[in-house]
Amino acid sequence: MRIDIITCVPAMFSGTIDQSILKRAADKGLAEIHVHDLRDFAINKHNQIDDYAFGGGAGMVLMIEPIDKCITKLKSERAYDEVIYMSPDGETLSQGVSNELSLKKNIILLCGHYKGVDERVREHLATREISIGDYVLTGGELAAAVVADSVIRLLPGVMNDETSALTDSFQDDLIAPPVYTRPAEYNNWKVPDVLTSGHQAKIEAWRFEQQVQRTKAKRPDLLKNPDSED
Ligand code: ADE
Structure with a gap:
């Protein structure tokens, strides 16, 4: 299984996905996690990835263009089963959702930040939205790490004792x-x-x-x- 994570704070994944069970899964070739820095797809030399909301209001909004460029590049390299936007508005993560995702081959986890993402991401790019609970985090990164952990540990061969995930x-x-x-x-x-x-x-x-x-x-x-x- 391959999980691609799109984030504007890639550093939040060091010390999580490169440790413990996730590292073991990667070392055994059972799972790959790739973290992509949204700033690599910034729209200008100022590395801009967010802007003010049309119509006013507090908080910056992640722009559609860098997100679309990143997802388009990934999709040109392989087919994805799901593009999941991590959001407190999404369906709540459960063991059933993790079981279901563990059967997929390639998924993208998109982490929002600031005030959120341009709504066109949800309208045109995301196939699904997942929340890890009814509380608001600063961004989707911790939630994406939770999803990656709960899914990857279910893959056959990842746990030492095959029955323990069951x-x-x-x-x-x-x-x-x-x-x-x-x-x-x-x-x-x-x-x-x-x-x-x-x-x-x-x-x-x-x-x-x-x-x-x-x-x-x-x-x-x-x-x-x-x-x-x-
Ligand atoms: N982003 C911010 N809060 C979140 C949550 N509770 N679940 C998933 N993504 C989030």
Whole structure:
């Protein structure tokens, strides 16, 4: 999978996409992330990429031309499944959206900044808008990093244990069960006996029960019928 990120603050991606799982995915050749500086597509020698809004109002607006030039260049090199504009107005990111995006081959994540982007980006260039939650960030960069992380970790072979992405919270509308590691007792704080029993069927049953109980307690909205026992 390939993700192209268009931003006017490329530095915001150093220390995120070049670390951890995303780096491992890149090293294994499973995912490529390319960051493009919108200023490389500026309209003049002053490196201009934004301007005042027609009709007045506070805040600068990212111009259509640099964004269109950048997207047109990328599209001349390969086909893209989605051009996603990161925006607080978009559909909210969920595990389902991440699962869906992980099946795509090439996607563009466009980060807005300042007061937003010229509306013609949404009208003519973006195929989709995604928000990471009902709050406003300074720009789309952190949101794009969240999308890239949540999608790339789902690609087969990226995680060490192939099953671990499948047992994440939200994959089956239940949050994950608690996990413990050694020592089995610390400060008199004990790990539940069942986990050290060696009885795998009982462990699986306990984990599932914990998932249901925790979901009821913490995220009842995820359960279709929070009062039913199953
Ligand atoms: N840009 C600014 N705020 C955002 C949000 N909540 N999600 C995605 N992009 C954004």
